Amino acid sequence: MKPILHSRIIIFCMLLSVFSVSAQDKLTYANPSDVGLDSTYIYHNVDSIMTLGIQNRAFPGAQVLVAKDSKIIFHKAYGFQTYDSVQQVGLNDIYDLASVTKITAALPAIMKLVDEGKLGLDKPFSDYWKPWKHVKNKKDLTLREILAHQAGLQPYIVFLSKVFKKNGEIKKRFVKRKAKRGYTNQAYNGLFIKNRFNRKMYRIANRSKVSAIKKYKYSGLTFLMYPELVKQITGKPFDTYLQETFYKPLGASTMGFLPKTKNFTNSIIPTEVDSLFRKELTRGWVHDENAALLGGISGNAGLFATATDLAKIMQMYMNYGVYDGKRYFSEATVKEFTKIQYPENDNRRGLGFDKPSIGNDTLALKDAYPAPEVSAESFGHSGFTGTFIWADPKEKLVYIFLSNRVNPTRKSRGIYTYNIRSAIQEVFYKAKKE
Template sequence: MAWRLVACAALVVVTATSSAVAVADGDGRGRPSAVGRFDLPQSGFAPADTVLRSGPPQSVGLDPAPIDAAAEALAGWTAASPPLFPGAVSLLAHHGVVVSRTATGKALRYADGDRTELPAADQVPVRPDTIFDVASVSKLFTSMAVMGLVDRGLVDVDERVAAHLPEFAANGKDAITVRQLLTHTSGFEPFIPLWRDWPDEASRIRAVLDRAPATPPGTAYTYSDLNLITLGVLVERLTGKGLDQVVTEWITRPLGMVDTGYNPSAARRDRIAATEFQATPPRGMVRGQVHDENAWSLGGVAGHAGVFSTAYDLAVLGQAILNGGTYRGRRVLAAESVRAMLTNYNQSFPGDEHGLGFELDQRWYMGGLSGPGTAGHTGFTGTSLVIDPASRSIAILLTNRVHPTRGGASVNVARERLASSLALAMAVPPRHGRTAWSAPPADATTATLTSPPLTARGPIRVRFAAFVDTDDADALVVETSDDGTTWEAVPLRVGGPGAPAGETRSLSGSGHRSWWTADTIVTSMRPVTVRWRSSTDSRYTGRGISIDGIFITEGDRLLLNGEKEPHLLRPVGWRVQTR
């Protein structure tokens, strides 16, 4: 069964009188509106009074086709045999408007770890309000609680953890700071089996606090549950309250996240998606208890896992982050603390960008929304939250991919597809005139746009505009050929926000979200053909590549005007775009 929510007429009217007008008219000062636009990145926070409301994609200038295609893909993955995941809920929001909510598949489908299906009457369909174990997305709640300590003057991120937890100084950890725990640069190993090797909660916590670093602190990035378990203990020590109570009082209750918390009550069990059938430890089919064995052995409340939530509640959290720490007039974090959570402190570890809690710029699940300021987190159970301040967008995917066993395929393809659908739904209008050329993002493809042979008596100049948002391994190159068979890349000089300095023979990268201007000089004693070639590798793409405003000249003589003579260009894999 698949659910698809459509905004009611009243809500459509409300959004049509606000966001839709903004899309058409801009901001009233002659500047285009950023709503629905991928090429107009925002800086700073969204207006503090932004509150989520429902509306169709068109109400905020979005193309519904990529969003619909992603919803169909999610439904297909649940219907496959075996499914990529039994069930899923997704939510997409842009500039405060929830433009898509989908629910597909089963919250409970199997009776055991051998994939024995329950009778149809006993299976439970996923609904839009199904509650999922969000696994490591829980780390964001712990991190926000730590930043709440900072806001209250109870700790500083550059303080030694041992200043507040003296026992943490054991085995070479005396100098480790709160910041290093938040950015996973403490030196802790990823995981130790607390549930198996220690007999009770107290000894398990001592085992974490006693643990020696696996690498010297500050010298490497290693994602570790132990960092957040320690931070959870820090929150409890400095507040005198349980981590669950702090998260409730400081975060979920003020934000109105009514379906979010630890150890959900038995009354909610029918709404909870099942996770794994566990034989070791002998827990049977886990439903309504935290899936993570270490968090379970710590009573269901731990810094690294334990939170249950819904897609809508997580969207509220995401909007509070976009708003700078406030929602519906309730501030849960100071704006400066939110800014710190979204700032990369791991410049020394490229590829592992991380703020004080949030992962940053991770294309493997953020897809086309990736950029230096894009924040999020994933969870082992098959969950992901992506928050893109540059487009003021949110993408949430909740699945029960570990039901009934954790041995299935990775769900990263679904995470990436959903986030990319929102990026593709945003417009990148032509830079010149009404049309441009676009190479749609697709894995393992090559697209070429080729000029006719051009005859000149001397050097020719090739100028064009390019919008490039790609994985670093995917590139746009300009090539020339004297015979139409052998091609050579030519050096380009490029200008614009985020453009490469000096000469370059390929254009790639993401995050700048701006049109560039490019030009090159080509010298040939024979007629020369120019082509633009876009190539992608087998995995990960961005928003894609567009080119526009092609002009090829010899001195004052115009050899090719791509705006007036697009029919002279031969496209293979490129298409004309109008938005």
């Protein structure tokens, strides 16, 4: 064979290889039967569970998206945006993701910086977050312990209490009704937070208690700090870094913070009727009060997205860092973050990612988390507003559940009482054709 022809064949094979990877890892659409699942079984059971949830006021409406073998094989919306039944839920609706933000905003940034050697999992977090350097109960805590919720940090601090007087009035030194110099962080319509209020939040968090007993204790405290940390390391604002590094390349056009400011044609699903701070139905602005006090951009909450955009980032994770032919993280980094870190302490968590309960496959649906059938390699996260995302590399399955269960009030617990999210997830594992 002539050398030139041989070289051309090699180049062609390389291009074909790249194309094949792209074709395999980018989401397309198909029917459940195309991936060996029973369509009738799926639609009957999912419809039944969702009807049960809506009738029992677990949520006014919701949607489910499932991808298997890189194919979206189910995407259906149910119910209405609110209980007045005025506007039906649409497939392109944008949701407040709540704590799902942790693994779709804060975590990809942290993973990238670990991948690049700019953060170390087993170095003291105080090496990067300097205020902890001289705090006795925090100076030796590692990023690994913190991300696995093994550090003993305080679970949550209600910073909203700091902006109210004893008589219930808002302190004008922290919150203004109109934007002005030093008050440009918008929490809601007519609510602008002092730009330096984040420093007060950090000081309180820096002085917070740490448990001497090192066992699993969920804490979102440092997720409030990660945006500032990412900015210090990369030199870019947190939201800008995420857009440039992840969301735009992924084609996740709706994923981001402050959707109210972006003129989306998509409808934004409302959350709670807030009688304390915002004094009305919250729509288009983050539900979580701590994220709101940071101007809506945080690592603990504040991200919004559609189901299809969420599916893209979860598909990328499930492919161990690759989507549409582009690599975002090394395979080793993704596998490290998505594995259980402290099983000997009965801690199911990965690094930032949630994992199935230990021994989950031996449990009944009512006791399991999430569905008993998910593999031990699977991972994801839930959100307070009624969101849930999960990826299973062994089964090549991505599961997205989006709802606004906090409408009209966060006291609504039906989504937990009826175990809606896990029950629907289980359907797709039981739908395999014989």
